[in-house]
Amino acid sequence: MLSAPSKFDRLHIRRLFILLEKAIASxxxxxxxxxxxxxxxxxxxLQMDPFLxxxxxxxxxxxxxxxxxxxxxxxxxxxxxxxxGDIYIKAPGSIEFMMLNFVAVGTDVxxxxxTLPSSII
Numbered sequence: 001m002l003s004a005p006s007k008f009d010r011l012h013i014r015r016l017f018i019l020l021e022k023a024i025a026s027x028x029x030x031x032x033x034x035x036x037x038x039x040x041x042x043x044x045x046l047q048m049d050p051f052l053x054x055x056x057x058x059x060x061x062x063x064x065x066x067x068x069x070x071x072x073x074x075x076x077x078x079x080x081x082x083x084x085g086d087i088y089i090k091a092p093g094s095i096e097f098m099m100l101n102f103v104a105v106g107t108d109v110x111x112x113x114x115t116l117p118s119s120i121i
Contacts, residue, residue: 013091016089017089017091020087024087027047027048027051028044031043036078036082036083044066052064061090061092064090065088066087067088068084068086072086
């Protein structure tokens with residue numbers, strides 16, 4: 001239902017992001033009404049990092065980055081009583097098409113000498 005091609009065209013990516021968004025939102029709610037300072041932003045990162053590392057260890061994501069510092073929480077954001085945490089996710093692709101080649105060779109053929117067509121290499 002997207003107008004442009006996107007990673008979210010794939011069901012496993014959409015389900016992954018739904019899971020991540022719910023889990024992180026649940027954990028992040030405990031940061032509400034705390035001071036928006038360097039200490040609190042560090043706590044946010046320390047809380048999110050182990051969760052994302054576990055997801056990565058289970059092959060759910062290939063890499064991630066959490067940005068929660070003065071670059072996305074400048075003074076104007078802090079003065080507006082807002083908090084921004086940017087979480088960048090590299091989601092893995094899945095196998096959707098496979099090409100298998102079967103080649104019958106003679107009895108005396110040495111497999112070290114068998115060459116593959118250049119379109120397969």
